[in-house]
Amino acid sequence: MLDILTDSVLDCVKLLPFLFLSYLAVEYIEHKMSRRTKIMIYRAGKAGPVIGSILGVIPQCGFAAAAAGLYAGGIVSPGTLLAVFLSSSDEMLPIMVSEGIHVGMISKILILKMVIGMAAGLVLDVIAGRFGWGLHREEEAAEFCEHGHCHCGQSGIWKGALHHTVQITGFLFLITLVLGFFMERVEVQSFSQLLGGIPVLEEALAGLVGMIPNCAASVLVTQLYLQGFIGAGSLFSGLLCSAGAGLLVLYRANSSRWKENLLFTAVLYVTGVVGGLLIGCSGMAFYAVL
Numbered sequence: 001m002l003d004i005l006t007d008s009v010l011d012c013v014k015l016l017p018f019l020f021l022s023y024l025a026v027e028y029i030e031h032k033m034s035r036r037t038k039i040m041i042y043r044a045g046k047a048g049p050v051i052g053s054i055l056g057v058i059p060q061c062g063f064a065a066a067a068a069g070l071y072a073g074g075i076v077s078p079g080t081l082l083a084v085f086l087s088s089s090d091e092m093l094p095i096m097v098s099e100g101i102h103v104g105m106i107s108k109i110l111i112l113k114m115v116i117g118m119a120a121g122l123v124l125d126v127i128a129g130r131f132g133w134g135l136h137r138e139e140e141a142a143e144f145c146e147h148g149h150c151h152c153g154q155s156g157i158w159k160g161a162l163h164h165t166v167q168i169t170g171f172l173f174l175i176t177l178v179l180g181f182f183m184e185r186v187e188v189q190s191f192s193q194l195l196g197g198i199p200v201l202e203e204a205l206a207g208l209v210g211m212i213p214n215c216a217a218s219v220l221v222t223q224l225y226l227q228g229f230i231g232a233g234s235l236f237s238g239l240l241c242s243a244g245a246g247l248l249v250l251y252r253a254n255s256s257r258w259k260e261n262l263l264f265t266a267v268l269y270v271t272g273v274v275g276g277l278l279i280g281c282s283g284m285a286f287y288a289v290l
Contacts, residue, residue, distance in 0.1 A: 005177065016169060024161040048080030049121025056087030057114045064088040064246030072253035078128045078264060081250075083121030085243040085268055086275075087114045091218045092239055099226060113240060116275045124267065133260070167215070203276040206234035207269055210241030218242040233280015240272035 056063060067084040070076045089110060096106050206224075210217050221238030224230045230238075251261050
């Protein structure tokens with residue numbers, strides 16, 4: 001037990017400088033592009049899902065939450081919001097960078113998430129248009145901020161980066177500790193074979209984890225993949241469903257339309273799981289590096 005605790009502490013300490021530098025870069029991009037990206041997505045019109053999926057990939061703190069606010073105010077379409085949620089990388093990018101994962105692999109993951117978000121968003125807007133979903137609002141758009149979750153914009157980039165680093169290091173420590181105890185008692189190969197032996201189960205469970213409206217969701221999914229507990233398909237299921245505080249802001253800002261929120265949540269989950277299944281089932285050599 002002491003060995004597991006010591007190893008967990010050492011693993012997190014080793015990652016601290018890399019996490020801090022990663023979040024410093026993320027904070028810089030967020031402060032430079034936050035207002036600009038909102039204007040771009042506001043003016044996107046029918047191309048909203050395309051613009052939203054591209055902007056969602058950019059490591060901006062809480063952009064999914066901001067998009068949820070714009071959707072609640074009638075500014076963006078359901079497809080645009082779905083595209084942003086699916087493409088958002090949340091905490092996956094800093095963790096993989098700090099773990100020394102090859103930039104080529106990270107780029108492929110981000111591009112795939114962007115493409116899936118773009119395609120799913122465009123399809124949803126076509127379907128939503130036929131049923132009038134999201135087209136009936138006349139309220140004046142309101143600004144919704146996720147400061148309560150990530151403190152973005154409340155301080156300089158150094159303090160923001162430090163806040164994120166401390167927060168995610170705490171999550172990483174707890175997750176690493178739990179995984180350490182789990183790995184001591186269960187062989188990774190046996191665990192993977194158990195999940196893999198039941199069709200769709202691994203991707204479905206990973207998607208449920210990703211739906212947790214907290215940055216800890218993407219941290220857990222990424223760590224499970226890096227530790228070898230889940231495959232590439234499950235990684236994508238979890239990451240596609242993970243939008244940080246986005247769902248929380250959606251339910252809060254769009255509280256009067258709870259049925260609409262539930263429908264959107266179901267669409268997000270199904271799309272994420274199906275996307276993960278397609279990637280997991282693909283035999284292309286492209287995924288060998290994953």
